[in-house]
Amino acid sequence: MSKTPPNPAKARYISPEQILKDALHKGDAGVCASFQEPTLLTEWAISLFKLASSKGLYCCYVSNGYMSLETLKLLRKAGMDGIKIDLKGNAATYKQHCGVVNVEFVWRNIREARKMGLHVEVVTLVVTDVNDDEACLEQVIERHLKEAGADTPIHFTRYFPAYKFHKPPTSIKKLEDAYKMARKAGILFPYLGNVHGHQYENTYCPNCGEKLIQRCGYKLIRYKITKDKKCPKCRTRIPIKGWPKGRIENHNHK
Numbered sequence: 001m002s003k004t005p006p007n008p009a010k011a012r013y014i015s016p017e018q019i020l021k022d023a024l025h026k027g028d029a030g031v032c033a034s035f036q037e038p039t040l041l042t043e044w045a046i047s048l049f050k051l052a053s054s055k056g057l058y059c060c061y062v063s064n065g066y067m068s069l070e071t072l073k074l075l076r077k078a079g080m081d082g083i084k085i086d087l088k089g090n091a092a093t094y095k096q097h098c099g100v101v102n103v104e105f106v107w108r109n110i111r112e113a114r115k116m117g118l119h120v121e122v123v124t125l126v127v128t129d130v131n132d133d134e135a136c137l138e139q140v141i142e143r144h145l146k147e148a149g150a151d152t153p154i155h156f157t158r159y160f161p162a163y164k165f166h167k168p169p170t171s172i173k174k175l176e177d178a179y180k181m182a183r184k185a186g187i188l189f190p191y192l193g194n195v196h197g198h199q200y201e202n203t204y205c206p207n208c209g210e211k212l213i214q215r216c217g218y219k220l221i222r223y224k225i226t227k228d229k230k231c232p233k234c235r236t237r238i239p240i241k242g243w244p245k246g247r248i249e250n251h252n253h254k
């Protein structure tokens, strides 16, 4: 998508009002600004979030986390509830692959988003021979604990070759090692991504290990967290924002 030249003649404008109308019509639980960097559409997103939050829909962002603090505050004020931030690796990864981008702004936004009470998730695409070495992953995990905290989820997602980059897909073993490193370091909710059906797609109770949410890709298979947001087995509190809306295969509403 990012490699196709834009064609303004064929572009179609969809207003925030229209998006809200469609979301309400379809019974959606929320709206999300994603694909391309939504920070480029900040004014549009602010208008949408104001409308959507006034109708009780959640609002979220899928972003590279490289916005000013003022932007983040404006989005929060407009009704943003959650943000997923793509973290490309450690400072060296940014320096080598993202030009002048300074990773410190990304970490600042992760830290501040948490302070604002946003639901934050960090996602690192683990790319073969780019950011998949142990030292790099260790640094990411360490910084995540410091800035985002132990209860902020971190996802290690699998890369696949595309466009002009032909290195083999990330080894599953490396992803599993990253997961184990994160868990051992004290991150309570690490995940693997782009590995459909893997056991580390699920949410486990950090205290007793009970499988709380079973997933397969984007599908929610089983949901066992109680309505008061606790593990049904050991009663540990699980820091989750909402209650699932829509269809779950075998839900257990206790």
Ligand SMILES: [Zn+2]
Pocket (backbone or CB within 6 Å): 205, 206, 207, 208, 209, 210, 231, 232, 233, 234, 235, 236
């Ligand atoms: Zn438990």
